[in-house]
Amino acid sequence: MKKILILGAGTGGTIMANKLRKELSRDEWEITLVDKHKTHYYQPGFLFIPFGIYKEQDVIKPKADFIPSGVKLLFNEIEKIDPENNKVFLEGGQILQYDFLIIATGTRTSPEDTPGLKGELWYKEIFDFYTIEGALALKEFFETWQGGRLVMNIAELPFKCPVAPLEFVFLADEFFTKVGIRDKVDITYVTPLSGAFTKPRATKMLGELLQEKNITVIPDFYLESVDNKEKVIRSYDGKEIPFDVLTIVPVNKGDELIARSGMGDDLNYIPTDKNTLRSEKYENVFVLGDASNIPTSKAGSVVHFASEVLFKNLMCAIKGRKMRAHFDGHANCYIETGFGKGSIIDFNYETEPLAGNYPLPGIGPFGLLQNTKMNHYGKVLFRWIYWHILLKGKELPVESEMSMAGKKK
Amino acid sequence: MAQKTYAGKSLEVTDDGYLVDPSKWNEEIAKEMAKEEGIELTDKHFAVLKFIRENEASLTIRKVGNSGIVDIKGFYALFPGGPLKISSKIAGIRKPTSCV
Ligand SMILES: Cc1cc2nc3c(=O)[nH]c(=O)nc-3n(C[C@H](O)[C@H](O)[C@H](O)COP(=O)(O)OP(=O)(O)OC[C@H]3O[C@@H](n4cnc5c(N)ncnc54)[C@H](O)[C@@H]3O)c2cc1C
Numbered sequence: 001m002k003k004i005l006i007l008g009a010g011t012g013g014t015i016m017a018n019k020l021r022k023e024l025s026r027d028e029w030e031i032t033l034v035d036k037h038k039t040h041y042y043q044p045g046f047l048f049i050p051f052g053i054y055k056e057q058d059v060i061k062p063k064a065d066f067i068p069s070g071v072k073l074l075f076n077e078i079e080k081i082d083p084e085n086n087k088v089f090l091e092g093g094q095i096l097q098y099d100f101l102i103i104a105t106g107t108r109t110s111p112e113d114t115p116g117l118k119g120e121l122w123y124k125e126i127f128d129f130y131t132i133e134g135a136l137a138l139k140e141f142f143e144t145w146q147g148g149r150l151v152m153n154i155a156e157l158p159f160k161c162p163v164a165p166l167e168f169v170f171l172a173d174e175f176f177t178k179v180g181i182r183d184k185v186d187i188t189y190v191t192p193l194s195g196a197f198t199k200p201r202a203t204k205m206l207g208e209l210l211q212e213k214n215i216t217v218i219p220d221f222y223l224e225s226v227d228n229k230e231k232v233i234r235s236y237d238g239k240e241i242p243f244d245v246l247t248i249v250p251v252n253k254g255d256e257l258i259a260r261s262g263m264g265d266d267l268n269y270i271p272t273d274k275n276t277l278r279s280e281k282y283e284n285v286f287v288l289g290d291a292s293n294i295p296t297s298k299a300g301s302v303v304h305f306a307s308e309v310l311f312k313n314l315m316c317a318i319k320g321r322k323m324r325a326h327f328d329g330h331a332n333c334y335i336e337t338g339f340g341k342g343s344i345i346d347f348n349y350e351t352e353p354l355a356g357n358y359p360l361p362g363i364g365p366f367g368l369l370q371n372t373k374m375n376h377y378g379k380v381l382f383r384w385i386y387w388h389i390l391l392k393g394k395e396l397p398v399e400s401e402m403s404m405a406g407k408k409k
Numbered sequence: 410m411a412q413k414t415y416a417g418k419s420l421e422v423t424d425d426g427y428l429v430d431p432s433k434w435n436e437e438i439a440k441e442m443a444k445e446e447g448i449e450l451t452d453k454h455f456a457v458l459k460f461i462r463e464n465e466a467s468l469t470i471r472k473v474g475n476s477g478i479v480d481i482k483g484f485y486a487l488f489p490g491g492p493l494k495i496s497s498k499i500a501g502i503r504k505p506t507s508c509v
């Protein structure tokens with residue numbers, strides 16, 4: 001029996017388990033999937049929890065519901081990978097052997113990396129919304145907040161779902177308007193980037209929207225520490241920004257497991273060939289999703305597009321053939337902009353987000369780099385698509401490779 | 410694209426003033442570029458510039474801070490404002506693109 005081992009049963013690991021079990025003969029290939037958690041979180045839904053739009057039960061389902069029969073699912077902490085010897089060690093001493101390894105252990109928030117962040121105000125007046133705990137604590141806080149300075153800060157680059165903090169301030173603007181205290185809430189967006197986003201055209205469009213909604217942007221701010229007494233955040237070059245409530249995207253890092261295995265960079269991301277999605281160092285190791293260091297967004301849509309390329313290349317590798325599929329870095333992000341509208345950006349390694357229609361040229365129904373009601377419905381629909389189509393590894397009616405059709409230069 | 414003269418050589422630079430061809434770079438050019446940014450280069454600066462040239466592919470402020478040459482605060486002190494952008498320019502490499 002030959003063995004494929006998948007580490008992490010999040011978005012990427014679940015998709016791969018489904019695709020591979022369908023393709024590979026059960027007599028020849030054993031597929032094992034390991035994760036430490038039994039619950040699958042629909043992470044894009046965390047964004048909506050602080051505003052009471054989604055509840056906890058809207059974003060959780062048992063992981064096991066999405067794993068096909070014929071895949072061995074183990075719930076355990078992965079201790080270490082020994083890629084030289086094709087072995088993985090689990091907590092408690094279990095050792096798994098593999099012929100091919102797929103690492104999909106994602107990225108997670110690491111508030112410990114910023115002095116003062118996990119101080120006395122943590123989950124009292126300082127919150128993240130990248131974890132279920134943080135999102136729920138923030139919801140409770142917002143329910144009775146009387147207003148003041150709301151500071152949204154991003155601690156480090158890269159971070160997963162780079163549009164989420166923008167969506168957060170757009171939704172906050174709507175929320176406090178509806179509660180009737182928007183005039184008492186001062187919203188500031190503090191980012192290490194030089195503007196609202198990285199790519200020029202999207203930055204312009206999003207920057208204008210922020211201005212329209214009276215949200216102040218403070219660019220080029222690289223967070224050093226949080227002062228719980230003075231209630232300010234400080235940058236490495238001595239700038240200070242006061243807050244009454246701080247919402248933050250803490251430093252994002254690959255799992256400690258990657259550091260323990262000596263396989264990561266400064267932020268525990270695994271050096272990965274950005275075209276083939278194979279580890280740069282090990283021929284029988286592939287990396288899917290947020291765990292890799294490929295230079296595109298860390299997002300579920302990227303994981304989905306990348307999974308198709310990884311699947312094809314793994315099939316070639318299994319047969320000892322040359323890998324033929326190339327990943328182009330395709331990312332596609334819906335951006336909630338508040339008041340029932342949304343925008344959408346579609347880009348890859350080479351091409352920045354451009355205006356146009358998606359996925360059908362000239363028709364849409366979605367408008368790229370535009371602010372429309374239809375785009376908002378796309379985001380709402382995405383949750384259903386995620387649970388029912390995407391995780392199961394089924395085909396979506398969109399191409400994995402980015403298309404220039406329908407785009408305006 | 411534009412032409413600029415550094416250390417007696419006419420060089421092609423991008424609209425933001427980054428050298429188009431990093432192989433044309435030398436320490437004299439660096440000194441003159443630094444002057445434009447209001448920086449007088451010391452040995453410490455050159456040690457950082459060397460690290461930056463060697464790690465062009467995967468540069469981050471954090472990475473420079475872990476280099477053992479300077480910590481992040483020191484990096485800001487050497488190249489005030491935007492240390493990664495300014496040091497990359499003086500090091501003669503391409504403008505770093507933050508990827509999100
Ligand atoms: C607030 C928020 C909003 C977002 N919005 C969007 C959006 O609108 N659109 C979009 O496309 N994407 C969005 N994303 C990003 C998207 O959720 C992720 O990019 C995607 O889930 C990554 O998939 P993955 O398989 O790489 O990692 P994950 O799905 O995070 O899975 C990693 C798995 O590995 C397991 N694991 C890690 N280490 C170990 C270990 N040592 N032992 C055992 N198990 C381990 C974890 O338990 C986890 O289940 C959002 C994310 C957040 C937080």
